[in-house]
Structures are given as C-alpha cells and as structure tokens.
Amino acid sequence: MAVDDKHLYVLVTGANSGLGFGILHRLIDSFLLTYPPDTHLTLLFTCRSHSKKESTLSDLLPLLSTTHGSTWSNRVKLSGRILDLTSLVSIHALSTELHDDYDIPRLDAVIWNAGMAALSGLDWLTFAKGFVCDTMNTLTYGHYKTQIVGARTKAQLEASSTSTSDKTTFHTSSPNGNSPTDTTPEDSTLGEVFCANTFGHYLLTHLLTPLLAASKFYGPTSVGRIIWVSSLEAFPRFFSTDDIQGLRSTSPYESSKRLTDILSVTSTLPAAEPFVQTFLPTEHNRPRQILTHPGVCATSIVTFLPMVLVWCMKIAFLLAKYAGSEYHTTTPYSGAKAMVFAVLARDEEIRGDVKYGSGNEKIGWFKCRDVLREEKVDFPTKSREEVAHTVWREMELLRVRFDSLRRR
Numbered sequence: 001m002a003v004d005d006k007h008l009y010v011l012v013t014g015a016n017s018g019l020g021f022g023i024l025h026r027l028i029d030s031f032l033l034t035y036p037p038d039t040h041l042t043l044l045f046t047c048r049s050h051s052k053k054e055s056t057l058s059d060l061l062p063l064l065s066t067t068h069g070s071t072w073s074n075r076v077k078l079s080g081r082i083l084d085l086t087s088l089v090s091i092h093a094l095s096t097e098l099h100d101d102y103d104i105p106r107l108d109a110v111i112w113n114a115g116m117a118a119l120s121g122l123d124w125l126t127f128a129k130g131f132v133c134d135t136m137n138t139l140t141y142g143h144y145k146t147q148i149v150g151a152r153t154k155a156q157l158e159a160s161s162t163s164t165s166d167k168t169t170f171h172t173s174s175p176n177g178n179s180p181t182d183t184t185p186e187d188s189t190l191g192e193v194f195c196a197n198t199f200g201h202y203l204l205t206h207l208l209t210p211l212l213a214a215s216k217f218y219g220p221t222s223v224g225r226i227i228w229v230s231s232l233e234a235f236p237r238f239f240s241t242d243d244i245q246g247l248r249s250t251s252p253y254e255s256s257k258r259l260t261d262i263l264s265v266t267s268t269l270p271a272a273e274p275f276v277q278t279f280l281p282t283e284h285n286r287p288r289q290i291l292t293h294p295g296v297c298a299t300s301i302v303t304f305l306p307m308v309l310v311w312c313m314k315i316a317f318l319l320a321k322y323a324g325s326e327y328h329t330t331t332p333y334s335g336a337k338a339m340v341f342a343v344l345a346r347d348e349e350i351r352g353d354v355k356y357g358s359g360n361e362k363i364g365w366f367k368c369r370d371v372l373r374e375e376k377v378d379f380p381t382k383s384r385e386e387v388a389h390t391v392w393r394e395m396e397l398l399r400v401r402f403d404s405l406r407r408r
C-alpha cells in the first residue's frame, strides 16, 4: 500500500447518530484491520451540541474496545467538534477552529454526511397501495412521505448587526466580478433542507480547501477527497435549476440530494470550470469529489413515527434484506460501506463520474453480505454541460453573496 505520509486526517459531519455513527465505527475498524500498524488516523467528527459529542464517544469507545482491545487508541485519535449547518456563523467558526489547530496540519478526506429531511408525515393511502402492489419498491423509495414546503433557516444576518435602515442593501459581485447583486437583510435566510444538506457543506468545502489541498496520505501527487453522501432517491425529476434551494418543491430533500449528485459528478467538466476555480481556490492539488449513498438503513432521519412504527419499519427493512433486496443495508454500519471505501481506496480505484452505493447481496437463506455498487448519474432532459454550468454558477453566486453579507 503506497502511503506517502502515515497519518490519515478525516472529518465526518453529523456523527452522533445513524449513518454518521456507522461511518465512524466502520472507518476505524477498516483502518485498523487493513492499514499497517505504523499508520495513524485522526478522526474529527461533528455534532450539534456538546452533550451529543460526549454521548457519541461514550457509545463508540466500548464498541472499539470490544473488537480491538485497548490498543486501538495507540493508532486512532477521536476529536468531536460543534457544527450546525443551517448557521453560516457556525460553519465559519468550525473552519477557523480547524485552521487554527496545530494538531490538524491537513485534511485527507471529508465526509459530508449530516442531513435532514423536514418530513411532515406519510401519505398512508399511497403507502398502502404501493405496499400491496409493489412491496419492494415501496420499501426502497419513500415516495409516500410528505415534506414541509418552503422551510427556511433563521436569518443568517442578525437584524441588530445590520444598518438601521430597513432599506439597506448589500452590494456583492458574482464570482467573475460582474453582475452586482443587491441583498436586503430580510433575504438572509436560505432553504433549510438545502442549507443543511448541500449549501452548508458546500461553503465548508470552500473554507477548508487549503487543508484539503495539503493532503499527503494518498501519495506524493494525490489530493484530498470530498465525499458527498447522497441518496437512492435523488431522481432528476425532483430538481429544477429554477429553484436550486428547493423552496417551492414538495420534495426538498430529494431536490437537495439531486443537487449534490450534480455538483459531485460535474465538477471536472469544462462548463463548471470557471466556477470550480473560485469554489476550490488552489493553484495545485485541487481536491477531488466522490459521490456515495448508503442504500436504505433504519435511522432517526424519520423523526415523526411513533416507536411502534419505527420497529415495524426496522422489521420490514430486515425482511426486504433477507428477501434479496439489493439496497436494504438496514444497519448504519452496512450503510457506511461506500463512504469508508471512498476514504480508504487507492486513487486509481476511484471514479469521479459515478455514484458509489452501499448495497446488500443475499448469499444464503439467512445470510447476506455488504457490497459496493457503482451507479450511473443520469441527465435525461438537459445536457450534462448545460446543467453543470447553471448549477455551479448559481451556487457560486449564492456563496459569494452570503460571504459578503457576513463580512458586513
């Protein structure tokens, strides 16, 4: 294994529950088992509060000790940080904290896992019909869930920190320095799901580019990795370039995941290049983007179900798994397969134009194994280049606008 520098630095967002916790656990297991004993891992993880940070550690440490004894801590260092992706102040604070930390000379990989779904309920009739007529499809794609439309973050700009005039406007410029845009303080909210799932991570990537550009772990000429966590449900029909924040969408979750797919697989196209240049401002060693999804696993992202239905969901997922579903990974540990692959694989094993999915394969009556799937990301209505140009331009305009808003 070609290891130029023997210390791997990884950052994982939203690690206190579900898939994020599974990623921490599986990444440490895989690192300890597959990398030589003289290699080390610093695993930074984020949560929304100090108590969640503490409970993550108190849940994880016994699992590691059971599998690896007490020696794991000679090679792995865990460090929790606070991050709320719907607050640009919190994103900037984390960036500053990491840049100022002498123990973190670089980041070799970041896993953008944190996410929310703003679910409001289930359309029980659609669910019942689907369950009877097409059970596996219904248990795989949650097209019967209902979502809050138009949910916004709090204002990113405190009213008290703005000018006394209600009519104050902020003049900002596009990434190319033309088309000034005016912004009023009232405009300083963002689509909540868009911000938590995509834009917050997008901004954090921009801010952390110097640390990612300093990556050394994968070899002398290799670069840092930005690992996006998407979904099976990121179908093109859920996203419109006229509404990139998904504010008018009845499926803002899927819209944010489709946007994630587009950003990740189009980042190396010439049509995106003028914007990627300002997004990842580095002369050399531009980090690469890798797209993943966890399949279907039972986590707390479904917030509104009573406990009895959560258990029904878990049992239904398990039955689907053992009936041969290729997507029901069911546990966060299995769902983490694709993300852990994206961190630990050699450069030449990874492609930037596909989506790596965690999957399931039935290998006996009551036996399944985790598998890695490589899936295409389709562009059925407009050309890849056309979509890339529009989406990257809009994202950079928004980033620059909010950046200058913040610096007022």
Ligand SMILES: NC(=O)c1ccc[n+]([C@@H]2O[C@H](COP(=O)([O-])OP(=O)(O)OC[C@H]3O[C@@H](n4cnc5c(N)ncnc54)[C@H](OP(=O)(O)O)[C@@H]3O)[C@@H](O)[C@H]2O)c1
Pocket (backbone or CB within 6 Å): 013, 014, 015, 016, 017, 018, 019, 020, 047, 048, 049, 052, 083, 084, 085, 086, 112, 113, 114, 115, 116, 196, 229, 230, 231, 232, 293, 294, 295, 296, 297, 298, 299, 300, 301, 302
């Ligand atoms: N479960 C699945 O089958 C599935 C399928 C496809 C994709 N995914 C993706 O997998 C990722 C993890 O989801 P999950 O299923 O593991 O759900 P989860 O158990 O609810 O975990 C989500 C994590 O993200 C954090 N988070 C939510 N909003 C945040 C915000 N505004 N700022 C910072 N952190 C925030 C949560 O923190 P709190 O605990 O504080 O809320 C939690 O740590 C998401 O991106 C999701 O879209 C999951």
